[in-house]
Amino acid sequence: MQQDGFLFELGPQNFLGTAALHQLCEDLGLRRELIQADPSAPRFVLANGRLQPLPMSPPALLRTQLLSLEAKWRLITEPFRTTRPPEADESVADFVRRKFSEQVLENFVAPFVSGVYAGDPEQLSLRSAFPSVGEWEEQYGSVLRGALFSRPTKKGPRPSLSTFRGGLGVLTDALAARLGDSCVLGARELSISRAHHGGKDAYEVRFTLGSQPEVRIVDGVVFATPTQSAATLLSGAAADLGSALSRIKYAPVAVVAMGFRREQVAHSLSGFGFLVTPKEHRQVLGTVWNSSLFPGRAPNGMVSMTTFAGGATNPAICSSSDSRIGQIVGREIAELLGITGAPVSQLVWRHERALPQFNLGHSDVVAALATESRRLPGLFLTGNYLRGPSIGACVEEADRTAQAVATYLKTVDEGSS
Numbered sequence: 001m002q003q004d005g006f007l008f009e010l011g012p013q014n015f016l017g018t019a020a021l022h023q024l025c026e027d028l029g030l031r032r033e034l035i036q037a038d039p040s041a042p043r044f045v046l047a048n049g050r051l052q053p054l055p056m057s058p059p060a061l062l063r064t065q066l067l068s069l070e071a072k073w074r075l076i077t078e079p080f081r082t083t084r085p086p087e088a089d090e091s092v093a094d095f096v097r098r099k100f101s102e103q104v105l106e107n108f109v110a111p112f113v114s115g116v117y118a119g120d121p122e123q124l125s126l127r128s129a130f131p132s133v134g135e136w137e138e139q140y141g142s143v144l145r146g147a148l149f150s151r152p153t154k155k156g157p158r159p160s161l162s163t164f165r166g167g168l169g170v171l172t173d174a175l176a177a178r179l180g181d182s183c184v185l186g187a188r189e190l191s192i193s194r195a196h197h198g199g200k201d202a203y204e205v206r207f208t209l210g211s212q213p214e215v216r217i218v219d220g221v222v223f224a225t226p227t228q229s230a231a232t233l234l235s236g237a238a239a240d241l242g243s244a245l246s247r248i249k250y251a252p253v254a255v256v257a258m259g260f261r262r263e264q265v266a267h268s269l270s271g272f273g274f275l276v277t278p279k280e281h282r283q284v285l286g287t288v289w290n291s292s293l294f295p296g297r298a299p300n301g302m303v304s305m306t307t308f309a310g311g312a313t314n315p316a317i318c319s320s321s322d323s324r325i326g327q328i329v330g331r332e333i334a335e336l337l338g339i340t341g342a343p344v345s346q347l348v349w350r351h352e353r354a355l356p357q358f359n360l361g362h363s364d365v366v367a368a369l370a371t372e373s374r375r376l377p378g379l380f381l382t383g384n385y386l387r388g389p390s391i392g393a394c395v396e397e398a399d400r401t402a403q404a405v406a407t408y409l410k411t412v413d414e415g416s417s
Contacts, residue, residue: 004345005299007167008257011351013288013306017162018392020399028174030164037161037272037293044274046282047107051267051274051336054108071103079148082141085134089360092129093121099143111275114285117389118251118311118355128362129388161272163294168391184209192221194237194376200412203237203378219412220378220405224398226250226353227385238379241372247365248385252318253285253354254309256329259345262301266338269303274336283317283328284309302344307333312357322348356385378412380405 001008014037015021025031044051047066055061062072078099085095092113096105105121113121117129127134136146164170176183187207195204197217205216223230227250231242272293275286287307291298298304307329310318317325326348333339366386373381382401384394 001167001169001347003347004259006257006259006302006304006345007290007297008259008304008347009168009290009306010255010257010347010349012168012391013290014161014163014293015168015391017160018396020396021392024395025171028171028178030170030174033164033166033170034162035165035294039160041293042271044271045107045111046274046276046280046336049280053271066107067101067103071101074101075104079142079144083137084141085137089128089363090126090134091122091360092124092126095126095133096121099137106279107277110278111286114311114313115275115308117357118253118285118308119357119359120312123312123357123359125358125360125362128358128366161293165296186210187214190233192233192237201377220380220408222380222382222401222405224382226383227356228353230381230383238372238376241369241376241379241381244365244368244372245381248362249357249359250353251312251355251357252310252315253351254318254320254325254329255306255347255349255351256309256326257304257306257347257349258330258333258343259298259302259304260339260341260343262303264339264341265303266340267336269305269337273305278313282332283314284332285311285314287333305333310354318350318352322350325350355389356383358388378408380408 001010017034017036022031022034025034040056042056043054045054045066046052052064052066053060055064055066058076061067061075067075083099090098092109093105096109110121113119113124113129117124119129132150133143133146136143136150140146140149176185187209190205190207192206193204195202195217200219202217202219203221205218205221207214223233225233227245227248231245234242234245269289269292271289273286273288276282276284285308287305289303289305291302291304309325309329317328320328326346330343330346369381369386373379380401382397384390384397387393387397
């Protein structure tokens with residue numbers, strides 16, 4: 001969103017350039033619009049009352065003050081200890097304590113979990129949120145050994161944080177343009193029911209467009225909505241599926257985007273930004289220094305940053321007014337970064353159901369969704385609650401869904417011929 005010459009993102013701030021995502025950008029003609037952040041840009045964590053650099057190399061890990069000598073020893077000797085994961089679903093917090101230490105959880109993993117999922121590591125399922133990590137321990141007996149042996153043999157370019165010159169909205173705009181008239185926007189009062197048409201099973205979709213009622217009979221329906229919307233729409237056609245969807249919890253997140261004159265901010269803002277450890281008892285989860293990562297995010301002589309608050313561990317702040325959220329976040333950020341005066345521009349946005357929580361038992365819910373979906377040929381579920389909330393994971397999930405739809409429609413056509 002453009003405001004006062006600043007380009008603010010109200011949702012994801014960037015994405016990791018996966019192969020599937022790069023292919024989508026290529027297909028949409030967006031390759032030249034891609035810009036990448038410096039992969040060596042430092043990251044920081046707020047711990048012990050100050051911003052400290054996160055170690056990004058083995059020598060830096062040995063020098064860091066974020067870990068005691070004992071914690072460092074447990075970390076670097078993990079490849080020489082063989083363990084097996086428990087049969088029961090294990091939380092991320094319990095896993096890290098078992099394999100590494102409380103300090104690794106507190107200063108590294110907990111901030112990372114809040115940054116990716118806005119989640120609680122005590123509730124987040126390792127098996128569902130970070131399946132590769134569990135698989136490495138299962139197969140190799142060591143997470144670090146598994147990570148080493150699982151590295152691709154062919155060395156390609158490292159995935160880097162990316163965005164588009166005009167912001168992430170460029171991607172959705174390009175997708176809408178490619179769909180053309182087949183993309184119907186503004187539909188209201190949607191309902192879906194099972195039907196029988198032309199001698200085969202189908203779905204009847206009813207909605208209003210403007211003030212005009214519309215009815216369409218289709219071979220299949222893809223639900224790419226948040227779970228609560230899908231559950232409501234499925235209440236008539238597939239109540240059991242809707243019930244399973246309602247079991248997935250979401251974390252609320254407040255987003256505060258701010259722009260300042262460069263001289264207002266004492267901190268250099270050199271790097272990606274920072275995350276916050278739980279022991280700091282702050283309202284903010286972390287801040288991205290947007291104008292340090294990508295060009296075109298702030299006018300000349302200005303800087304921009306985006307701060308997140310709330311999440312599964314502090315949902316109450318999202319019930320506050322926009323002005324109150326802005327005051328709380330502004331006060332904390334000013335203290336940490338040495339900011340004087342009010343922001344030149346500010347935007348507050350609340351996402352009541354921002355991120356799905358891959359909590360303990362999530363894999364059972366996903367299995368139940370798959371079982372119920374198979375009972376309804378032509379009905380497909382897709383979304384960030386299945387295999388991950390990142391943009392890259394969503395693109396990969398969308399590709400899988402599209403292939404499944406194409407296969408199904410082919411069988412429908414063959415059956416009717």
